[in-house]
Amino acid sequence: MKILLIKPETVGIFSFTYLVEHEPLEMEYLYTVFKNGGHEPVIYDRRYELCSLKKKLKETKPDVVCVTGYITQQEIMKRYCQVIKFYNDHIRIILGGSNVEINYENYFDSKADYLYHLSGLSNLVKLIDFIDSELKGDQKEKSYPADIPGICYRKDDNWVVNQKVIETPDDLPIPDRTYFYANKNRFRYLCFKPLALVKNSYSCKKACNFCFCTNRNSGRYACRHVESLVDEIASLDVDAIHITDDDFLVDEDYLREFIRSIRQKGVHKKFLIYGRADFIAHHEELIKELADIGLSLVMVGLEATNNDELDSYNKRTSLEENEECIRILSENGIFCAGLFIVHQHMTKQDFRKLYEWIASRDIVPTISVFTPMQGSASYKEYEKDMITRDVTKQDLFHCLLKPEHMSVRAFTIQYYRLSLKLAWHNRKSALYSDNNYPGAVIYIFKVLFVKLKRIFVL
Numbered sequence: 232m233k234i235l236l237i238k239p240e241t242v243g244i245f246s247f248t249y250l251v252e253h254e255p256l257e258m259e260y261l262y263t264v265f266k267n268g269g270h271e272p273v274i275y276d277r278r279y280e281l282c283s284l285k286k287k288l289k290e291t292k293p294d295v296v297c298v299t300g301y302i303t304q305q306e307i308m309k310r311y312c313q314v315i316k317f318y319n320d321h322i323r324i325i326l327g328g329s330n331v332e333i334n335y336e337n338y339f340d341s342k343a344d345y346l347y348h349l350s351g352l353s354n355l356v357k358l359i360d361f362i363d364s365e366l367k368g369d370q371k372e373k374s375y376p377a378d379i380p381g382i383c384y385r386k387d388d389n390w391v392v393n394q395k396v397i398e399t400p401d402d403l404p405i406p407d408r409t410y411f412y413a414n415k416n417r418f419r420y421l422c423f424k425p426l427a428l429v430k431n432s433y434s435c436k437k438a439c440n441f442c443f444c445t446n447r448n449s450g451r452y453a454c455r456h457v458e459s460l461v462d463e464i465a466s467l468d469v470d471a472i473h474i475t476d477d478d479f480l481v482d483e484d485y486l487r488e489f490i491r492s493i494r495q496k497g498v499h500k501k502f503l504i505y506g507r508a509d510f511i512a513h514h515e516e517l518i519k520e521l522a523d524i525g526l527s528l529v530m531v532g533l534e535a536t537n538n539d540e541l542d543s544y545n546k547r548t549s550l551e552e553n554e555e556c557i558r559i560l561s562e563n564g565i566f567c568a569g570l571f572i573v574h575q576h577m578t579k580q581d582f583r584k585l586y587e588w589i590a591s592r593d594i595v596p597t598i599s600v601f602t603p604m605q606g607s608a609s610y611k612e613y614e615k616d617m618i619t620r621d622v623t624k625q626d627l628f629h630c631l632l633k634p635e636h637m638s639v640r641a642f643t644i645q646y647y648r649l650s651l652k653l654a655w656h657n658r659k660s661a662l663y664s665d666n667n668y669p670g671a672v673i674y675i676f677k678v679l680f681v682k683l684k685r686i687f688v689l
């Protein structure tokens with residue numbers, strides 16, 4: 232079968248920068264699975280390919296279209312379904328990805344045929360085989376994929392939801408990187424380029440209440456065997472690797488084995504990871520060793536500058552651990568990409584204090600607005616108080632709860648002011664050394680032009 236794999240255009244503020252761009256790894260995984268199954272997959276990355284959806288459908292004549300997407304892309308995914316079905320009602324559409332995995336009910340009003348609500352891909356192979364035999368007319372009477380776990384399908388105008396299964400990323404294939412190498416120079420995280428993504432785990436062992444990721448894979452953490460991870464890293468022809476695990480610093484023995492294997496295989500790469508402050512604070516020697524094998528940047532959820540706020544997020548870290556973490560990363564020459572949250576109870580004074588706290592430490596921060604994202608534990612608590620239902624606003628940059636001490640507008644101004652002041656403060660950081668300001672302005676105009684064009688022709 233011919234299978235078109237759509238990675239949607241970026242929505243929101245991320246679309247205006249080319250300084251943080253990642254390969255469409257989920258689509259490369261699907262490509263690999265389908266290719267191995269004898270099908271003809273084609274990746275259509277709408278972040279770069281300006282050709283319209285209709286033209287792409289005409290060109291590729293797919294039997295099946297798979298669409299991925301995050302929460303902010305939910306409505307775009309539904310619009311694609313309309314265009315595809317209008318073009319040819321016989322094309323089967325499968326929607327998947329992080330948002331579908333948990334919020335699959337949000338897509339019941341779409342024109343999709345199947346919703347895939349798992350992290351792994353073993354059951355996707357079964358679904359594709361089912362569709363293949365259906366399209367070939369092998370099934371004598373109308374049948375349904377009732378025994379394929381982790382999918383939703385339509386029956387008599389209703390959606391049937393098959394139960395999830397708990398999976399392990401050890402079952403994923405090693406992705407075919409043909410697409411990556413053909414476009415390698417686009418992919419970067421600020422000064423780290425070209426940059427490859429490597430997926431090593433599902434979910435997270437911790438349970439911070441604002442976090443969406445921890446509920447994936449039915450809330451069960453699972454990671455790959457060290458050897459398979461290191462072999463994949465060693466095989467990549469790039470200097471910088473971003474490990475996508477929500478928390479890579481989970482297990483001391485696992486990390487020691489990782490270090491040993493990286494050394495033994497003579498791998499020399501720069502690693503970008505997510506990790507927790509408490510782990511870093513209590514494993515100074517191990518962090519030194521990780522720095523020695525190439526650990527270059529840790530995105531670490533520092534979140535707040537006092538223990539009460541940390542406790543309110545069920546973060547299970549302390550301010551002392553945050554301070555230790557910053558010191559240890561700094562002393563080992565590792566960028567501390569600190570993630571912080573501003574929330575609806577903050578006063579103007581709190582915004583000022585937060586600036587001073589961050590600016591006086593060796594951190595390159597990203598500030599998010601407290602977002603009770605649908606699918607996180609805090610969503611149920613705050614759902615009724617949210618000031619908008621627009622999912623495109625769940626991008627961590629919008630004020631979604633009524634601020635206690637100021638208007639939404641004033642809060643938004645405070646937030647952007649804080650982010651801009653911190654960016655200016657860090658303008659000389661080596662992380663930003665590669666910025667090309669005229670190039671950035673041209674890029675913004677290009678994006679605006681494409682967005683305008685797509686209002687008329689999707």
Ligand code: B12
Pocket residue numbers: 240241242243245251252253254255256257258260297298299300301302303304325326327328329330331332347349350351352355403428430442443444475476477604606625626627628
């Ligand atoms: C790297 C990353 C980014 C990169 C982009 C990466 C990329 N490839 O495009 C950047 C930094 C630009 C980014 C931006 C954003 N991100 Co982000 N990002 C991640 C991160 C860390 C890894 C994603 C990744 O590439 N994983 C590797 C792929 C292979 O794994 P996967 O996506 O889980 O896919 C698996 C399955 O879902 C399945 N699958 C995927 N798609 C499909 C489709 C079909 C049809 C099928 C059958 C299966 C399938 O196949 C894969 C096999 O395991 C995740 C957190 C995480 N650890 O997962 C957050 C995450 C995906 N991001 C998130 C968010 C919210 C955003 C933003 C909206 C906001 C923000 N401030 O970050 C923006 C939106 C940008 C946009 N595209 O419009 C959320 C999404 C939540 C949700 N409900 O969708 C996550 C889960 C983190 C979180 N905060 O909770 N992000």
Ligand code: SF4
Pocket residue numbers: 435436437438439442443444445477478507532
């Ligand atoms: S915020 Fe980080 S540590 Fe907390 S549950 Fe999510 S991924 Fe895990």
